[in-house]
Amino acid sequence: MTTTRTFRERLRQRELMMGTFLKTPSAIVCEVLGLSPLDCICIDAEHAPFGRMELDSCLAALRAARMPSLVRVQSDSAGEILSALDSGATGLVLPHVVSGEQAAAIVRNSHYSTSGRGYAGSSRAANYTTKSMAQHLHDSGATTTVIAQIEDAHALPHLDAIAATEGIDCLFVGRMDLTLSLGANSPTDAIVVDAVERICEAGIRHGKAVGMFVPGGEDCMDWQRKGATLFLLASDQQFLLDGARALMSKIAPHP
Known part of the structure; x- marks a missing residue:
């Protein structure tokens, strides 16, 4: 867990980090995962x-x-971004980012400014009015993390514009949707691998971190060599299934 440097600092410095997805709407599961050595938990409010x-x-x-x-x-949407950040999220993963203009709008809605995120001093993020406005503005600006998920074929010609957007901290590869968008049959097909490599190269060119979901997790080291530093793998549901399978392996199968 992050104790000294913030998560955003570690991400922007391209430190190797591992997290997982939370699919179960349970504070107890979060409490348990909070005891783990993972670097972050990504709540999947898109699909769960x-x-x-x-x-x-x-x-x-x-x-x-x-x-x-x-x-x-x-x-x-500005409303979804506001709700998550006011509730105390460290940052956001924004799905289906396809242009520099969209990336810039996301950054505006994620940060306080003259035309950006609406201010509230009564939120959890502001410590329920116990933090001064100046301190909350400073802390939010320093720690709020914005991750653009690239998962559409029509985003690929705009990778440089997205990666060059000030305030985008990381490009995250959505391998499964990218596979569908490219008309491929598997996330390991050559056309998908080539697209993921192009995303990694765009991140490196513009000094941005690159993250990804790697089906199975076996290829993490290969993608590390190609520039990826944030891996969000598996989920709490997968942990349960893997644990159940591991238990069943302790006994001999029925004759």
Whole structure:
């Protein structure tokens, strides 16, 4: 877990980090994962059934555990971004980012400015009015992490514009949707691998971190060599299934 440098500092310095997805809307699961050696937990509010209260309670548990929390929101709407950050999320994973203009709008909605995120001093992020406005603005500006997920074929011609956007901290590869968007049959098909390499190269050119989900996790070291430093692998659901399978392996199969 991050204890000295912030998660955003570690990410921007391209330190190797590992996290996982949370699919179960449970503060207790968050409390347990907060005891793990993982670098972050990404709440998958895009594909799992997180309402506003479930998201809020999970973020509260992760914050109490001092575990950096990312929220993969359903869309890049200003309202969804505001809700996650006010509830105390460390940062956001924004799905389906396809242009520099979209990336710039996401950054504006994620940070306080004259035309950006709306201010509230009563939120968890502001310590429920106990933090001064000046301090909250400073802390939020320093720690709020914005990750653009690249998962569409029509984003590929715009990689440089997205990666060059000030305030985008990381390009995250959505391998499965990218596979579908490219009309491929597998995330290991050559056309997909080539696209992922292009995303890594764009991140390196513009000094941005690159993250990804690697199906199975076996290729992490290969992608490290190609520039990836943030890996979000598996999920709490996968841990349960793997644990159950491991238990069953302790006994002999029925004759």
